[in-house]
Amino acid sequence: MAAAPMVEAKALVKRFGNVEAVRGIDVQVRTGEAFGFLGPNGAGKSSTMRMIASTSPRSDGDLRVLGMDPDVDGPRIRARLGSVPQQDTLDTELTVRQNLQIYGRYFGMSRAAVRRKATELMEFAQLSDRADDPVDTLSGGMKRRLTIARSLVNDPDLLLLDEPTTGLDPQARHMLWDRLFRLKAGGVTLLITSHYMDEVEQLCDRLVVMDDARIVAEGSPSELIARYSTREVLELRFPPGEQGGVAERVAELGERVEELPDRVLVYTGDGERALEQVHGRDVRPVSSLVRRSTLEDVFLRLTGRTLVD
């Protein structure tokens, strides 16, 4: 595959009536990388993903997926995509196995191939023992696993995952991460949206932070943390109602201080030292915690809000 990027968006816009869901974003996803979209509810992540999945026409700007224009070559693009939509779209009139088989048939795979693939993917999704059950009878997390399995039926070159792990238990989440790592090692390009910082930090080589329909930052997780945050963070919690004025009193102990409804965050290179100084000023939190910076802190810095309220 040549140097042409997997996905290339320039000044990409999506409008729904008067709502501008995406306001002119530039994105380049290289072949073989894992790329993340991070942002709060309504930021425009899903709208962007759906345009890339060639299931939602762009309102303006330019978009190339696998080197092709979705408006012209939608079917050819989709033939090489796997897509996990934010909301499951399983076929509720069919069983687990049938869901996988018929989906493969939509891609034009042979009957023998889809039979083989269905068995293999049920194994992956740990649903083999539910093979002939109607989809309706699965739990939420099982349905999610089946949706993810289904997206792999055509061995996609580009996999779009819109909040793939919502509803998954920790074990299933880690299993999926492991699986995604292996797909990536096999050359599959991954596009992931998530609210989970750890997920994006773990999985993504690069990401963009979206807020209010725009991209507010772009880079690798560690780059973003280095650029927008400090090495460590000191979290101070206080009993309800006693937090007032604390932020001012500890203001110069860190490079930056953020006040959240339930805690005060002190951004500093050395959290332990800052904590000593806090105590030295006779500020008495009920609990304190020193941790390293995460993408959550990057997001807070960029938007003044937390990601998950």
Next chain:
Amino acid sequence: MRMSSTTSAATGAAASSAPARRGLLLRMLPAPLYTGRARALLERSAMVYSRAWLVFVSGVVEPLLYLLAFQVGFGKLVEEVTGPGGQTMNYVAFVAPALLAASAMNGAVFDSTFNVFFKFRYNKTYDAMLATPLGPLDIALGEIGWAVLRGGLYAVAFLGVMAGFGLATSPWALLLVPVALLVSFAFAAIGMVCATFLKSPSQFDFVQLAVMPMFLLSTTFYPLSVYPEPLQYAVQCLPLYHGVELTRGLAVGVLDVSMLGHVAYLLVLAAAGAYFTAKRLAGLLLR
């Protein structure tokens, strides 16, 4: 949870790239609308109905009950009626081909409104399909095709019984089957367009409101000459009227050129219905 090596990435393109078959439709229509894979939807329907085949039996039996009721009931009351070409004919033989057309209509409308509505509004079945290479016209043709297959099956059964009762007197009556397919296609296509406009299940009453008068008024039970002249023109606009004209003429072997007009009417309806269904699906789901 270990995966075999067949999943090793980035190779799938070969198996699943653009479809190989390039039919006439495929070349005429814009690629994003149609990729020539409507058959996959037939397969899906077959999967769904493989567990609900009893539905078919009821679909076959229902129109036959009508026929039986006429044979033993009305047939005794109304003896003769003026049929195609001005000939007088047995009343049951007059009604039977019309019932065949009407049952093709009913089956198609039911299939394409009820079934499609739930898949479309609640189950997101088509959203899932549109994330694959399938286009909206594949979906339209696939769903309509299923209604047509069912319509054809019922028509064959019905025709068999008609022949058994001695109600189909001409070899032309064999053409009732393709006519039933055409009627099914036209009504399934129109029904599917309508289904995309329905907002809630209670609105199915509107569908009934359209189908019931059509069933009663399209010269199903009495000849066109019964109506006063202005009404005759109105009746001749009803799609089912054209289906009935075809089946009735063929059943007794009275053919004339006007039949080409009836066929053309239904063909236009079918094509327009399929096209606008695809447009509606694209407009509503690919946003």
